[in-house]
Amino acid sequence: MTLRPLRALIYKNSIIWLRSGFRLADFVFFPMVDLAVWGFVTIYISQISHALPSVFIFMLSAIILWTVQFRAQQAICLSFLDDIESHNLLNIFIAPVGVVTHIAACYLVGFLQALFVFILQAVVAYLGYSFSFAVIGLPCTLLFLNLLFMGWSIGLFSTGLLIRFGHTSATLIWVIPFFLQPLSAVFYPVSVLPHWLQIISLCLPPTHVFEGMRQILATGRMDWYHLQWAFLLNVLYMLFASAIFKYLYEEARKHGSLTKYGT
Amino acid sequence: MNNNIVEVINLTKQFKNTPVVNDLSFSVSKGEIVGLLGANGAGKTTTMHMMLGLIKPTYGQIKIFGHDLDSQKNKILKRMNFASAYQSLSHNFTVQENLNIFADIYEVEKSKQRIEYLLEIFEVSPLRNKLTGGLSSGEKTRVNLCKALLNSPELLLLDEPTASLDPYIADKTRQILAQMQAENNMTIINTSHNMIDVHELCHRILFMQKGKIVAQGSVGEIMAKFGSESLDEVYISLSTNDSIYIEEVKTLK
Numbered sequence: 001m002t003l004r005p006l007r008a009l010i011y012k013n014s015i016i017w018l019r020s021g022f023r024l025a026d027f028v029f030f031p032m033v034d035l036a037v038w039g040f041v042t043i044y045i046s047q048i049s050h051a052l053p054s055v056f057i058f059m060l061s062a063i064i065l066w067t068v069q070f071r072a073q074q075a076i077c078l079s080f081l082d083d084i085e086s087h088n089l090l091n092i093f094i095a096p097v098g099v100v101t102h103i104a105a106c107y108l109v110g111f112l113q114a115l116f117v118f119i120l121q122a123v124v125a126y127l128g129y130s131f132s133f134a135v136i137g138l139p140c141t142l143l144f145l146n147l148l149f150m151g152w153s154i155g156l157f158s159t160g161l162l163i164r165f166g167h168t169s170a171t172l173i174w175v176i177p178f179f180l181q182p183l184s185a186v187f188y189p190v191s192v193l194p195h196w197l198q199i200i201s202l203c204l205p206p207t208h209v210f211e212g213m214r215q216i217l218a219t220g221r222m223d224w225y226h227l228q229w230a231f232l233l234n235v236l237y238m239l240f241a242s243a244i245f246k247y248l249y250e251e252a253r254k255h256g257s258l259t260k261y262g263t
Numbered sequence: 264m265n266n267n268i269v270e271v272i273n274l275t276k277q278f279k280n281t282p283v284v285n286d287l288s289f290s291v292s293k294g295e296i297v298g299l300l301g302a303n304g305a306g307k308t309t310t311m312h313m314m315l316g317l318i319k320p321t322y323g324q325i326k327i328f329g330h331d332l333d334s335q336k337n338k339i340l341k342r343m344n345f346a347s348a349y350q351s352l353s354h355n356f357t358v359q360e361n362l363n364i365f366a367d368i369y370e371v372e373k374s375k376q377r378i379e380y381l382l383e384i385f386e387v388s389p390l391r392n393k394l395t396g397g398l399s400s401g402e403k404t405r406v407n408l409c410k411a412l413l414n415s416p417e418l419l420l421l422d423e424p425t426a427s428l429d430p431y432i433a434d435k436t437r438q439i440l441a442q443m444q445a446e447n448n449m450t451i452i453n454t455s456h457n458m459i460d461v462h463e464l465c466h467r468i469l470f471m472q473k474g475k476i477v478a479q480g481s482v483g484e485i486m487a488k489f490g491s492e493s494l495d496e497v498y499i500s501l502s503t504n505d506s507i508y509i510e511e512v513k514t515l516k
Contacts, residue, residue: 008365009368082353086351086353086395088352088354091410253316253318
């Protein structure tokens, strides 16, 4: 097989975002709104509480990095959702391209989108709040990659639900990230959670990413302990998500869901 | 030498223990146009979807081009295609973009010329720059047929291909399909409720009821067998009369 089918799928999955005003808004506008709201809130909190100035950079860094995971996940799910809405899912699944190629195309588009929004937010944060992401330095790449991997895993899991249960499960595409956000210690250290929640939280790769991020911002050095855990957990989550997706795909074929939701 | 393009062997599909396709066996030779007929719920579309690998059979085997579908799906799918009146291409792309994407997915050689040719013969060239989501159902059906013929398939599966077409376009579509079949010796399996499609296109028909084949033969043979003057009459008898089903299944066994 040549790269021609993969290229076609990447093109297809990229363009669907540009053809719908609502999706474009979701892709570009809302991350900017998030950044503005959180930026102003943290400025206000810093002013009234005379809190450490680092609260401000903690919050901005967290919101920018969280978007990476969210974008990577959304790109995968919405490609399949678009095919379901267009009644195009059958055409996609009867094409002589393995499911792995479809997923690879979605992953690449997820990566490009996450990178684009990350850069855009970093530039706006610099221009709007004089906050430079350069303070994190090179480890930022590793934090970015870990959140990308987690986004891919959630995306794969959500897509499995989508092709097995159709539109009824589409809400989960938006719900899962917001369910994980409070557990992932994005905006506060894991230590503020009750002990039993800390145990759950430390089983999630993003928790280690955000703990690592705060440590770099506070001390200027990277704690490899957190990054190692994030990578290890990401490998496990990716394997788990792949197994669940394969199971749900086979269940969809067994129950006729691909044809039920695809036409 | 075995000239069969399709071999369906003891194919069964049960949904929640209810058989939708029941121990079905048939074969289709190269260059044949076979009509798969039957009332709603007879199991035609489920059979077709199993032949595309979209539904997993409960039992049985499907061999296409001599290969087992389950183990060599992509190799087989590259040489076949499918169109249905109930599907569409991506709504957010123009007709031309959609066809370009599928030409790349199927790795069609000289894709530009092939797309031009198909748009021309199905009379959808003026729609090339329109978003697919904005087309009428008949226009979508014709664009689907363009997509289904992009890779010059050796085996074409059609699910009610003329269901949403006006009589002029439906007639033209049948002519195009007959012409392409004759030129390339393409094998076609076609489900339809339109008996004109069946009369004009099909070399052989398989009548299905309750997931089984209850009658098969050419249009003439089927009508003679049931003493009917039209295929519509046979269709109605077979769809409404359970005793014919029991009798015919016994005979065929």
